[in-house]
Amino acid sequence: MAVIQVACAQCQQTDRVVKNGKAETGNQRYLCRNCKHSFQLEYRYNANKPGTHDRIITMTMNGSGVRDIGRVLDISPTTVIVHLKHFRPTR
Ligand SMILES: [Zn+2]
Incomplete structure (x- = not known):
């Protein structure tokens, strides 16, 4: 075994x-x-893979739009919006 x-x-x-x-x-x-x-x-879904949330935040800080991020990471724009809505910046 x-x-x-x-x-x-x-x-x-x-x-x-x-x-x-x-x-x-x-x-x-x-x-x-x-x-x-x-x-x-x-993971089957790209949005659940470790590191995806951090990549969304980094791309947003570098000026990428919601649909742009969705296209690059191969996830839904709605998923990108959900991640951004639940993002709380730490000081
Ligand atoms: Zn552990």
């Missing part, structure tokens, strides 16, 4: 990661018992 070492996407811990059911798309979900972060190794 092959064992796959899964590292937490947030704290990089490998020994406290357990399986946590399946996503709606059928992909395996994992739960880190160290930081309580729930994640998948691969």
Whole structure:
């Protein structure tokens, strides 16, 4: 039997990661018992991939429009607007 070492996407811990059911798309979900972060190794939708939110914020700060960002990241303009509406700048 092959064992796959899964590292937490947030704290990089490998020994406290357990399986946590399946996503709606059928992909395996994992739960880190160290930081309580729930994640998948691969995502079907580009908007859910790690780092997408940060890329939306960076592109907005560099003057890209909502439809421009949606086209480049291959996500819906509505998703871009939702990310921007929930963005709270930290000082
Ligand atoms: Zn973790």
